[in-house]
Amino acid sequence: MGxxxxxxxxxxxxxxxxxxxxxxxxxxxxxLTLGQVQHQLRHAVGRAMHEGALYAPQLAALAVKQxxxxxxxxxxxxxxxxxxxxxxxxxxxxxxxxxxxxxxISAAFRDIPGGQLLGPSTDYQIRLxxxxxxxxxxxxxxxxxxxxxxFAATHAGPDVGHFPKVVDHLRAHQMxxxxxxxxxxxxxxxxxxxxxxxxxxxxxxxxxxxxxDTGSLLTYAYSSVRGYGDAHPTLAxxxxxxxxxxxxxxxxxxxxxxxxxxATECETVSKAHSVRAGDAAPRFHLGYGFTVGQGEVxxxxxxxxxxxxxxxxxGGLSGESGPAADEEFVLLHSDGIEASGFTAxxxxxxxxxxxxxxxxxxxxxRHAAANAGGRxxxxxxxxxxxxxxxxxxxxxx
Amino acid sequence: xxxxxxxxxxxxxxTFRTLLACFARPGTLGRLVAPPLAAPGPGWWTGIxxxxxxxxxxxxxxxxxxxxxxxxxxVRWLTLRCHARHVSAPQAQLAxxxxxxxxxxxxxxxxxxxxxxxxxxxxxxxVGTLACxxxxxxxxxxxxxxxxxxxxxxxxxxxxxxxxxxxxxRAHYPxxxxxxxxxxxxxxxxxxxxxxITERGL
Numbered sequence: 001m002g003x004x005x006x007x008x009x010x011x012x013x014x015x016x017x018x019x020x021x022x023x024x025x026x027x028x029x030x031x032l033t034l035g036q037v038q039h040q041l042r043h044a045v046g047r048a049m050h051e052g053a054l055y056a057p058q059l060a061a062l063a064v065k066q067x068x069x070x071x072x073x074x075x076x077x078x079x080x081x082x083x084x085x086x087x088x089x090x091x092x093x094x095x096x097x098x099x100x101x102x103x104x105i106s107a108a109f110r111d112i113p114g115g116q117l118l119g120p121s122t123d124y125q126i127r128l129x130x131x132x133x134x135x136x137x138x139x140x141x142x143x144x145x146x147x148x149x150x151f152a153a154t155h156a157g158p159d160v161g162h163f164p165k166v167v168d169h170l171r172a173h174q175m176x177x178x179x180x181x182x183x184x185x186x187x188x189x190x191x192x193x194x195x196x197x198x199x200x201x202x203x204x205x206x207x208x209x210x211x212x213d214t215g216s217l218l219t220y221a222y223s224s225v226r227g228y229g230d231a232h233p234t235l236a237x238x239x240x241x242x243x244x245x246x247x248x249x250x251x252x253x254x255x256x257x258x259x260x261x262x263a264t265e266c267e268t269v270s271k272a273h274s275v276r277a278g279d280a281a282p283r284f285h286l287g288y289g290f291t292v293g294q295g296e297v298x299x300x301x302x303x304x305x306x307x308x309x310x311x312x313x314x315g316g317l318s319g320e321s322g323p324a325a326d327e328e329f330v331l332l333h334s335d336g337i338e339a340s341g342f343t344a345x346x347x348x349x350x351x352x353x354x355x356x357x358x359x360x361x362x363x364x365x366r367h368a369a370a371n372a373g374g375r376x377x378x379x380x381x382x383x384x385x386x387x388x389x390x391x392x393x394x395x396x397x
Numbered sequence: 398x399x400x401x402x403x404x405x406x407x408x409x410x411x412t413f414r415t416l417l418a419c420f421a422r423p424g425t426l427g428r429l430v431a432p433p434l435a436a437p438g439p440g441w442w443t444g445i446x447x448x449x450x451x452x453x454x455x456x457x458x459x460x461x462x463x464x465x466x467x468x469x470x471x472v473r474w475l476t477l478r479c480h481a482r483h484v485s486a487p488q489a490q491l492a493x494x495x496x497x498x499x500x501x502x503x504x505x506x507x508x509x510x511x512x513x514x515x516x517x518x519x520x521x522x523x524v525g526t527l528a529c530x531x532x533x534x535x536x537x538x539x540x541x542x543x544x545x546x547x548x549x550x551x552x553x554x555x556x557x558x559x560x561x562x563x564x565x566x567r568a569h570y571p572x573x574x575x576x577x578x579x580x581x582x583x584x585x586x587x588x589x590x591x592x593x594i595t596e597r598g599l
Contacts, residue, residue, distance in 0.1 A: 193453070
């Protein structure tokens with residue numbers, strides 16, 4: 001039996017692309033508008049953006065539609081598009097405390113400075129299918145709009161949505177590690193231009209985590225808190241809202257507001273170790289998570305992993321640290337686009353490499369037979385030799 | 398409506414595509430798309446700058462045998478709009494050289510290293526014409542990857558000054574400089590460092 005490398009197939013590939021379109025449209029339903037996708041599937045759009053590492057809600061809606069809802073494919077489309085864009089300029093550092101919050105909670109204290117704002121959340125919703133959604137109509141939209149207008153009327157004011165940071169409060173009371181006295185003001189590591197090398201700077205770690213696959217981060221973080229690690233995070237603060245973004249004016253350097261990002265920011269504190277070696281006073285460690293869109297699970301997972309990896313670096317973990325404490329393992333295997341690309345490439349023809357595998361298998365069989373000894377081994381060796389002779393004759397013919 | 402691209406971005410994409418084709422087939426003449434803006438420098442040249450430059454790139458410009466300074470009006474115009482950094486020649490990723498008097502300046506551009514040959518600069522060189530019918534034209538015979546056997550490139554006589562510096566820049570391949578020739582009519586030709594060039598008369 002022989003294998004050869006395949007050639008051609010262009011027509012089949014083109015037909016396959018037509019069939020993909022057919023399968024997307026064969027339900028005989030009206031085409032999805034990008035507005036519907038952007039506003040009614042906002043978590044899918046947000047996920048495409050944070051995993052694609054490009055903030056572009058309309059393009060993300062297009063990607064989600066083109067990918068038929070496949071989150072990794074949608075983020076792949078966005079990241080590929082990003083690679084074609086020129087880098088105009090870097091923004092000035094954005095401060096989470098300047099966020100116009102639509103939601104802001106803390107699991108550390110009930111009465112945090114500024115108070116808690118539950119905002120849009122399904123956290124306290126019973127997970128039952130709402131059959132009424134199947135019959136949703138314009139009246140339903142109007143009813144919800146009226147209710148929200150009522151909320152807005154009772155919570156109006158210039159300061160609504162602006163809150164101090166819980167971590168500032170914790171720092172003021174010496175509860176968490178302070179900001180390093182000598183902040184490294186070098187340019188942040190750019191993971192789109194330089195390959196990750198380990199140990200990597202925290203800027204590289206945070207970039208890699210921010211564009212990682214949500215499921216991967218969730219898995220690693222979950223393993224660490226469930227028992228394969230030493231993480232016991234407390235959610236100091238989770239905020240979701242609109243974050244203003246500014247750049248330096250290219251001529252006079254003054255900050256210029258250019259827009260805002262819909263974003264989620266999370267800070268966790270880990271447990272303190274009173275017996276940790278060193279002369280520093282015991283403090284909570286801090287973990288930081290950030291995503292565009294409302295990606296709360298990802299932001300929390302990222303904060304947990306950031307905290308774990310920071311503690312590993314400082315020797316602050318006790319007991320078994322688990323797989324989530326291996327920075328190289330976590331960062332190199334959490335990018336959904338890279339991981340799915342590597343896995344999906346096995347669908348492509350491997351005829352030549354498999355032919356080599358078959359030859360190795362045949363040699364291994366002959367070797368095993370030759371080493372078996374006795375009458376049976378000699379008989380097997382003779383049989384393989386006869387097979388080889390037959391194959392050679394056939395091939396020659 | 399999804400904001401996919403502005404007219405300038407469309408022109409940049411077409412320019413990039415043309416340059417890509419010219420580098421893949423050295424000696425083949427491409428036609429550049431005029432950028433939809435009023436530029437103080439040569440238009441085709443500026444289009445290439447907009448297609449290749451962004452914040453991550455360092456650029457150097459030369460005119461009349463000298464590198465332009467950071468406060469030169471053309472440098473300020475270009476770096477402000479392309480968001481590129483003006484750098485000295487040894488740090489330039491892209492160099493724009495305007496006339497044959499600048500030919501010796503090619504020696505100052507980075508050629509990369511054996512470890513990082515991609516760090517070699519790309520030089521955009523403005524010549525009189527790339528389709529010279531005149532009897533006194535300079536004809537370069539090109540060989541190398543992307544060329545079936547060999548092909549000829551007929552340039553104006555003054556452009557002959559570029560040959561020696563280009564040849565010197567690729568003497569230590571894979572180190573070297575990739576060159577784009579652009580003429581006054583928007584024709585362009587790619588001379589990647591893999592292309593071997595010899596001169597012959599018509």
